[in-house]
Amino acid sequence: MKAYGTLLRLYPSDYRARFAAEMLNAFERAAAERRGHVAELIGLMIGASREWIAKLTTDSSVRGRCLPDLRMMRPPGVPREVWFAGGERPGCS
16 A cells, blocks of 8 residues: 555646545555455465365275266166167267
8 A cells, every 4th residue: 555655646746636535545445355356366276275185185985075977977857778778878978
């Protein structure tokens, strides 16, 4: 904030008198929003790192962290006989 306030001094004094408060307010809101985005990004990176560490260091049979492979599951509305008949399955390439 101090640096931005100092940069406002580059404007002529009559312009600063008229717009400085508004410009400072806009800068404060933008800075607060940016801090929120940065905090969210840091949280996302920490969470992803923790999950990868847990996935790589723990046996999947103990933790049960393996998600089902949706490509192998029979889609709703497809009869069992059709799905297990073999050949080309709908949705698989």
